[in-house]
Amino acid sequence: MMKRLSLLALMLLAAQLLVNSSLLAQSNPRYPLIPYPQELQERSGNFTVTAQTALVVKDKVFTGEADQLASLFRQAGIALKKLPKAPAKGYIQFMADSTITQDEGYSLDISNERILVRAKQPSGAFRAVQTIRQLAPPAIEGKNALKLVSLPAVLIRDFPVYAYRGMHVDVSRHFFTIDYLKKFIDRLALYKFNKLHLHLTDDQGWRVEIKKYPLLTEKSAWRVLNNQDTVCMRLAKETDNPDMELDKRFIRTTDGVTEYGGFYTQDQLRALVKYAKARHIDIVPEIDMPGHMDAAIQQYPFLACTEGGWKGGPFTVPICPCKETTFEFAENIFKEIFDIFPYEYVHLGADEVNKSSWKNYTDCKELMEKEGLKSVEELQSYFVHRMEKFFNANGKKLIGWDEILEGGVSSTANVMYWRSWVPKAPVEAAKNGNKVIMTPGNPLYFDAAPDQYAVRNVYRFNPIPKGLTEAEAANIIGAQANIWSEWIPTENRLEYMTLPRMLALPEVLWTNRQNDYDGFLERLDAHYTRLDTLKTKYRLPDIEGLVEENVFVDKARFYPSSPAAGLVLRYTTDGQAPTKSSPIVDKPISVTASTLFKLAAFKGDLRGDVYNVRFKQQALLPAFSGATTSGLTVSYYPGTFKSTADLDAQTAASSWSQTNLEVDKSRTSGSDVFGLRYKGLITVPADGVYTFFLKADDGAVLLIDGQMVVDNDGLHSAKEKSGQAALKSGAHQFELKFIEGGGGYTLELEAQAPFGSRKVISPAWFQ
Structure with missing residues (x-):
């Protein structure tokens, strides 16, 4: 790996080079390069x-x-x-x-x-x-x-600014062939990535041959169809999307039982390593422990402190760090992994560990007393420290997810930051001297459903968190995007979820330029034809400017525009998804009755996302005639909620008044999971149809005069939904329900008045 210069020095050098080069070249079609050169x-x-x-x-x-x-x-x-x-x-x-x-x-x-x-x-x-x-x-x-x-x-x-430029693929939840991984490596090479992180094991399947423990692939590489499989199968039917079907190559029937699985032999992986090495890409293998080890524990139950598998909360029982047999097993596993993968980095995982089985286990109590450990978090650190010493003794550097910081970590461990809701983690790690690889869920979890902001959010990602000196920032060695495959069952689906936003990441990590997004989009357009030639299924550009829920009083017009040259928009009004033979949108469509349009862009056989655009005829809602108030009343509901509807059965723990829609973190007791309800009156200046844009992480719904206007409900990363309301001038009853499921804290509401521009909802709307 290259010796990383100080970030400031690299940025100054890059800036000087740009002064000497032609800035116009960034949009010159003769040079559609991604990442753009220094x-x-x-x-x-x-x-x-x-x-x-x-x-x-x-x-x-x-x-x-x-x-x-x-x-x-x-x-x-x-x-x-x-x-x-x-x-x-x-x-x-x-x-x-x-x-x-x-x-x-x-x-x-x-x-x-x-x-x-x-x-x-x-x-x-x-x-x-x-x-x-x-x-x-x-x-x-x-x-x-x-x-x-x-x-x-x-x-x-x-030259590259960052030394670590990676992509991650989870092959445990759903499996992918060696041939596909080679195709993936070719694409990494094309766009100047240099790391492929393979998540080889998890509760749902063990994917690497370990000769000393043959049951790991004879048994643990296969599973009875689970909830992730059935969700994919259901979505395939509901969305008419064959890319969500399970890949039949990885399904077998044994004694009348249908199983999903597969694994890589050591020879296959050595061949893959050789293939990647020729393309100057290091493969970083991950064997996730002490948590996420149910696939191994089911065949080797001595690994757990207690008998059993799925117990004690959302995560499985982990392996036991208080037994020497556990370390013997782990070291034997990694000896074979070290032999397959010759590179410096090996990933231990160490995330999402359910430590409850350790608390009352006699051997753990004795070990904690002997080692002076005060908590099970320190017990996990004991496990990580010991494994790191073993890694180092074999010439390897340990990487762990940022949970390894809990309970203390050596300054030599490499930290992979993923928990967006724990922003202090990378800062503390960098200050501690740890090398940090940035993989925050927002925007670098590519299993999160992409939307019109997905590419832009990756392009504008800054790997350096706030609060670091120049010397400390030098410990941020790069970043990677992660692809978790719970709901990615096929190669086509993985391609769709990955591209084109994957192409924005090298602009950050190689070039370190986030101020030429329009130029990047022009260059990106030139790459779609290349991806077509490479037989890659990518996500077509979003159809922008759509409002999902439209209302009209007399009549409306439906005339969406194509997001890119060469794309054709097709629609249906019968509730079925558009096909290549559906009508083309080539002129304005007059809407005089309530109608549901299903709309999609097409490029040859490639179909983009299907959009539901609903038009509802509605009379103007009358203004509120009761006593008016100013500001908003906010009610706080502690706890975990899957939907904003769950708040309706709860009693608020507290309430207060405020003038805007901010999420006041000082009122939520430091929790990352809660619900809020905002109620008041919203005043509009004139009769007409108003459009509202609601962005939330996680879920939110907007109601005006008791009617649903924007439905952005559920647990999800930050995304925007829109809707309309036909309103008489004056005050109207306003209610917004919001649930936070993991520290995103995103809640933004904008509005567009008739014939006006889109603006943030300000306190003036609630006077």
């Missing part, structure tokens, strides 16, 4: 690659990277000529450059006559190859029998 100088003309083009490797250390470039052109139909020395022109040459200081840094010099690739290390040369790949037309990705490939002339000097 410096790009435009040139006129092109270099044309043909069968007469020579390939020269001046420094043999770059032979593998040159071979990969040759393979790219060969599959497209152009066989480069390998020569020992460069001719006068018409060649591509790889050479070492001692002035390049970073391992992954490179320069790419393309003129009308030749291409020069310079790098310090093979990893830098490989990143240059991927830049060439992106500069080539998308047809380079297929077997097209091309006669020539034209590359735009350019000078690029480039």
Whole structure:
């Protein structure tokens, strides 16, 4: 891994490079690069690659990277000529450059006559190859029998700001083949990622062969269909989406029992490691313990402090840190893992541990007294410390989820921060000297349903939390996005959930630029054709400007616009999802009666999200005629709620008055789970239809005069829903119910008056 320069130094260098480069190049269609380089100088003309083009490797250390470039052109139909020395022109040459200081840094010099690739290390040369790949037309990705490939002339000097640029795939909840993981690695390489984190084990399935414990794959790799499987099957039917069906390759029937599962042999994983290594991607294996070990405990029950599996709250019984047999088992597992995966990082997991089975176990009481441990949190730290010593003795560095901070952690452990509702965790870790990898659930959990903000939120993510000095910020070594597969049963579904927002992350981690979103979107448009050629199923751009719940008094007009060139909008009014043969929206549609439109964008066989747009005819609601009040009454309900409707059966623990819709954290007793109800009067200045936009994490609903206006209910990450109300001028009864299920605290309400602009609801609305 590259030695990370101070963040400030890298940012200043990048800024200086930008001053020297053409900022207009960011939107120049000749250079649709993702991530965008640190410096790009435009040139006129092109270099044309043909069968007469020579390939020269001046420094043999770059032979593998040159071979990969040759393979790219060969599959497209152009066989480069390998020569020992460069001719006068018409060649591509790889050479070492001692002035390049970073391992992954490179320069790419393309003129009308030749291409020069310079790098310090093979990893830098490989990143240059991927830049060439992106500069080539998308047809380079297929077997097209091309006669020539034209590359735009350019000078690029480039390097990454962050050393750790990763993606995570959970193969335990639902399984994916080695062939698919290779495809995934190819895409990581294309966009200059350098880490693939594989979550190989969990309660739902053990996916890696361990020769010393064969039952882990003979038995624990298979399960009777569980609630995650049945949810996927139900959604497949309800949404008419075959991508939510279980992959039949991983279903078997044994003695009349249907089971789901699969595993990787050690030889398969070694081959995958070799494949990734050639593309300069490290695979970080995760064997999650001491929690999330039910698949192992079911076959080796001695691992638990007490008998049994799913007990004691939302998480399973963990392995017992008070038995030597536990450590013998864990060390034997990791010895085989170390042998398969040669890289420096190995992930221990150590998240979401239900420690209740440890509290009253005699051996744990004795161990805690012997070691001077005051709590079960410190007992978990004892387990992590001991495993880290074992990792270090075998030349490995331990990574754990940020729960390893609870009870104390050594400064040498690597912390992977994921709990967005514990913002102090990465700050405390960085101040403690721990290297930190940022993976906050919002916005980097790609299993969360994407919406119109998903790509933007990733693009604008800042890996450096507030409250760190420059020296402390240097301990933030990068970030990764996580794909948990509870409700991702197929490769197509994983592609849809991952793309295109995955392409925004390298802009953060490689380039560290979050101020050119429009330019990024222009470059992103050019990559859809490349993804098509790579036979990748991605999420089509959102149809923006839609209001889910519309009302009208006399008549309305439905005329959504296509979000991108080449997309066709199709709709139905019979309750069925649109298909390729449904009517096209090519002119305004007059609405004179209550109607439900189902709308989707199409690109060939690829269908985007299906949108429900409802129109309801309604008379203007009369203004409130009773005594008026100003401000809002807020009621507080402690506890965990799945829906805002759950608040209706509860008695408020406290209430207070305030003038706005803020979530007052000082009133919620420091809890991350609660409900709030806001009630008062909202005043509108004129008759007409008002549109409301409600963004919440987790759920919220808006009612006006007792009628549902916006339904954004349920437990979910931050997302926006919209609706309308036809209102007479004056005051109207206002009620907003909100539930918080894990520390997101997002609650925002905006409104748009008839013929007005969209604005945040201010205290003036409640006067």
